[in-house]
Amino acid sequence: xxxxxxxxxxxxxxxxxxxxxxxxxxxxxxxxxxxxxxxxxxxxxxxxxxxxxxxxxxxxxxxxxxxxxxxxxxxxxxxxxxxxxxxxxxxxxxxxxxxxxxxxxxx
Amino acid sequence: xxxxxxxxxxxxxxxxxxxxxxxxxxxxxxxxxxxxxxxxxxxxxxxxxxxxxxxxxxxxxxxxxxxxxxxxxxxxxxxxxxxxxxxxxxxxxxxxxxxxxxxxxxxxxxxxxxxxxxxxxxxxxxxxxxxxxxxxxxxxxxxxxxxxxxxx
Numbered sequence: 001x002x003x004x005x006x007x008x009x010x011x012x013x014x015x016x017x018x019x020x021x022x023x024x025x026x027x028x029x030x031x032x033x034x035x036x037x038x039x040x041x042x043x044x045x046x047x048x049x050x051x052x053x054x055x056x057x058x059x060x061x062x063x064x065x066x067x068x069x070x071x072x073x074x075x076x077x078x079x080x081x082x083x084x085x086x087x088x089x090x091x092x093x094x095x096x097x098x099x100x101x102x103x104x105x106x107x
Numbered sequence: 108x109x110x111x112x113x114x115x116x117x118x119x120x121x122x123x124x125x126x127x128x129x130x131x132x133x134x135x136x137x138x139x140x141x142x143x144x145x146x147x148x149x150x151x152x153x154x155x156x157x158x159x160x161x162x163x164x165x166x167x168x169x170x171x172x173x174x175x176x177x178x179x180x181x182x183x184x185x186x187x188x189x190x191x192x193x194x195x196x197x198x199x200x201x202x203x204x205x206x207x208x209x210x211x212x213x214x215x216x217x218x219x220x221x222x223x224x225x226x227x228x229x230x231x232x233x234x235x236x237x238x239x240x241x242x243x244x245x246x247x248x249x250x251x252x253x254x255x256x257x258x259x
Contacts, residue, residue: 018212018213019212031198031221033198054210057210059207059208059210059211060205060206060207060211061205061206061207062203062204062205062206062216063201063203063204063205064203065199065201065202065203066198066199066221067194067197067199067201067202067203067220067221067222068202068203068218068219068220068221069169069170069171069218069219069220069221070169070170072218072219073217073218073219074203074205074216074217074218075174075215075216075217075218076205076207076211076215076216076217077211077212077213077215078210078211078212079210079211079212081210
């Protein structure tokens, strides 16, 4: 299963600058606590893990729970150390796994 | 000999008590304490350093912007290792746990949460020296996140 994700961060930064990264994944984040009109529980379907790596080094990781709203937004910061690739990975229930990458040039 | 009045008082009211729902509020308090203990491993949690930014009056509990910042220089020697966000009244106390390090530059994480009911939102930060710091904010929710059963 795949989904749409989007990541926003500056294209370039000065060395040592702290940049903010905003990530958004399109996902229902079904809590597993809701019921249908017939009273059956709707099974849980959420994103459980998010990881950001910067040139292969993990810089941020988050564990998500049903209390995170639908289309989870996660925003965090990192230090621009060197030019390279930032990779983002979301993993969830029912085999959900999406990756996205972005380039950052550091001067 | 048991009087008719005592008999009715006892056996007439017992089933009514038996049908009372379990105390959900107390259960959630216990779940919250357990969740926090799991994070801290029983270590003392001090108030301070952490600050939660959240609207105090929430119209729609389904998407509540939460931002947590921690006062820390974020150096190799002294940084925030993890930030955990909890709510008091949700069926599960956990919202989000973030692992960060000196490469974050600033100790900050923000997200959007579901909040079931008026109550407290708690953030706990674990620092590199092993200490735990927290902040607690009370919020008022007018439209709860979708939950039909048992919000007492």
